[in-house]
Amino acid sequence: MTAELVRGQNHPLTGDRLEVRVAAERPVVAVATLGDADGAVRSRDRVAHPGSPVLPGLDVPRQPAAEHRLAVGLAALAEDVHRVYVALALPPAPAGPDRFGAFPAPVVEVAGPGGTPVVRYVLEGLDRESAVVAVELYRRQGAWKVRAVGQGYAEGLTALLHDQGLPEAAECAAEALRAAAGADGAAAGPPVPGEPAGSPAGAGSGGISYRHPGRQSTAAVATPPAEAGPADAPAPASAGPEAYRPVAGDATGWSMDERLYNQVWGMFEDLARSVAAYRSAVDFAEARLDQRLDEVLSDPRTRVGPAADAAREEARAQQAALLDQARSVLDRDLAQLAAEAEVVEHALPPAYARWDNPVWHAYQVPLERPLAVRLGDLRLPESDGLRIPMLVRLPLERGLWVDSGRPPGGVDPGLTDAGQRRRLAVECAVAVAARLLAVHPVGTYTVHVVDPAGAAGTALAPLREHGALKEAPAGARGVTETLERLTRRVDLAQMAVRSGVPDALPEDFDPAGQLLIVHDFPHGFDDRAVTQLRYLADEGPAVGVHLLMVADRAEARGYGPVLDPLWKSLLRITPVPDDHLADPWVGHAWTYEPPLVPAGSGVLDRVLWQVGQARRACGA
Structure with missing residues (x-):
């Protein structure tokens, strides 16, 4: 849970690698200074700014921006560094505002090693100030904490650095702002x-x-x-x-x-x-x-x-x-x-790359889990074919839903054949599952398949034939057993975590991440199975169990609103381009393009063959 700080409050930090994120309504310059035990910044080589952005344990952006990410490595800081001050300054802009009070308050977050924000601080109350110390990371009795500061300076960055004890405050401030102006000539x-x-x-x-x-x-x-x-x-x-x-x-x-x-x-x-x-x-x-x-x-x-x-x-x-x-x-x-x-x-590495990227030709089963995985591409109508990879952090925060229904006026509404939509949907699910298997170290990720009618046999063939699956796809008789097993795994993991004894698990407990592909829902599922699916979708991601549903929502109308929480808990992707995703910045409707394997390509078979070989070699 992210702690909301007010000015003067502090919060403990864990881990050595942190990320300080800044969001403002106008481009700002990010500066970080290193203070000693007395909080003083003794020399210019203790100041990271656009003209000198990298110090041991510190990396700041090189140009003004409305959003910043500053990397901090606490373990890499010098032993005499006891404080890290993160400051913001307005770049020289004759045609724009020269004070923070002219636009909404900036927001600063400090994220831990996993990327999850630990604290959030809104710098409210600024008016005539053109520079501000936003937050302070400080060492206390061997542990690090973060404090919300919000100390502003109407005289600008020079006054801020002078207040921190820097002898050459004016020269350093001028160098930082001059470098920022040179990196972004449009600032003025x-x-x-x-x-x-x-x-x-x-x-x-x-x-x-x-x-x-x-x-x-x-x-x-x-x-x-x-x-x-x-x-x-x-x-x-x-x-x-x-x-x-x-x-x-x-x-x-x-x-x-x-x-x-x-x-x-x-x-x-x-x-x-x-x-x-x-x-x-x-x-x-x-x-x-x-x-x-x-x-x-x-x-x-x-x-x-x-x-x-x-x-x-x-x-x-x-x-x-x-x-x-x-x-x-x-x-x-x-x-x-x-x-x-x-x-x-x-x-891009394989986890981020398209299936037609040559990097897959040199694919090797990784030894570490990547930061994120590519689940498709995003574009806008005005972007003339420019596509941005859709990267999602790992482990997944929620399950996925490949919508096999007809797009309600999407980008490709001409795809009217139900059989073709279903085939593309399961092919999309297999491509996603294969990528998740490929980017995880051997034995750390397991894929299960539930296919009551056996209609996905052809599309699932690459997963079956190369030994990428730990067990054969479950038919109508295996639905209950598979759901019971995964539900029990979630229960055991939750009890262990809540009891504070995560190691107290049965010997047959599989610690690997679990992905359950559910094909052709709701056919072959009774009310109990539906309840278990909802439980897995809600509680499973927190303990490493995820759903990958292949379903047409219209076919599940018989359950009424009882399934609405299920659909909302899953990230919807489509087997054909569709403009159903919106960004949180300006609310555009982005066109999503699925990560399908190019027709006639053998890359999926080659990758899954290597995954299967590695599984057999390790006895996984």
Whole structure:
């Protein structure tokens, strides 16, 4: 559970590797300083900032952004470091706000080794301050704690560093802000389209900044013509996408896998905001056209005639110019993201890679579980084929549901043949299960299959034939026994955890993660089996038991609302592209594309053969 802190409160920390996450409504500069036992920062080599982002045990972002991730390794800090201060500063921005009180309060989270937030702190009460010490990690009697600080400085970063005892505070602050401005030339760009200068993004009817919050800009955004006024869209940048040279792993993290994971989701957030900015500009252009036309039509003297026609043409020309400007900026951002996606895709490990990625040709059964797994791709209508990997953290927080029903007006509503939908759905489930098996060390993950009617035999053949399954798929008679066994496993694990004796388990207890593929639900399931499925979906993920349902919700209508909690507890994916996923940032409807194996490819058989060989060699 995440602890909500207020100013002055503290909370204990566990583990050596932490991640400090910052979310703000405007790009901010992240700075971290290292203090001694007295809390003093004695020299500039104890300050991590965009111009010097890496210190032993500390890695801060290299440019201003609305969201940051700072990596902290407590065990790697020098012995005389007793405090780690995380500070935020507003970058130089003549056209934007120079105080934190001009936009909603930033939020800071500290996450533990597993990525789960430990504490959350909202920096409320800021006004004229342009720099603030957000949180402090401090050592007390050999243990580390985090304290919510929220100490702001109206005089800026220089005053903050001086207050911490840094002798060269002014020089260090100037270097940090100069490096931040150089890393993001658009930081001092024009006001947000459709928004008064100095107002927060997303407030009222304002727009959203065009700039990537976490990416280097290809060039500074040009100022709109004076005639257009501050509410118009910015002019396109002059530099082309070739000016941007992406690097795989260009994100914070303690391993390349973690850096790639953070980079992929940074790309996802960037695409979401870029498209939101474009849509906001389109809405503004249309609203402005309506306003100009209303002005022409409201006066009977200018309603008709050559002057009226000229006014209409001028209004439409201005709308077209705004749309062209907005599209040009979006195309620039898409080109930048496409270049980055091309580089990143080829650097992904098997757990993150598509099935057609060459990395699978060199696949070996891993020795450690990865940070996350790819469950498909995400795209937006405006993104012109740009796809962002959909990475989900491991272990899974909830089960999965492959919807074999007809999409209700989705991207591919023409798929009307029920048999074809079912076949694609089970193939999607097999591809997901095979990937989960492939990315776990041998013996740490077990897949069970329940197929009462035996209708999935052909699709399940790769799992059966290569020995990837621990046991044969359960038919109608095996449904009860399989569900009883997994339900008992969940009960035993929960009792052990709640009693504080996780090692006090029966000798026949299987500690491996469990995945149950349920095909063709609800056919062949009685009321007791339905109750057990709901129990496994709700309680199983916490102790390593997950469902992978292949089902058409419409066919389960006979159970009424009793199954609604089941569907809501599972992550719905589809065997065909469908726009059913929404992001938490701007609420886009993203098109999801399933992780199907390319037609005619033998990659699934090769990977499962190696998994089966490893299982047999270890007697798993």
